[in-house]
Amino acid sequence: MTNAELMKLVGKKITVYFKGGERGIYGTLGYADEFSAKHDYRRPEYFYIGNTSFKVSHVRKVVESEG
Secondary structure (H helix, E strand, O other), rough: OHHHHHHOOOOOOOEEEEOOOEEEEEOOOHHHHHHHHHOOOOOOEEEEEEOEEEOOHHHEEEEEEEE
């Protein structure tokens, strides 16, 4: 997964599976600027779902939800 591939999914409902884990996190994918405004701090190059922030390098697989 590349940063550009994940950026195309911002605003969409997805499930993210992280390296070293079996369970995924489901929700709407956001990017650092929105997360920073909401939580009053900046984490460059980070994506988020809900209150969980992560870098693309931690992502093993992404499944886009339909609908």
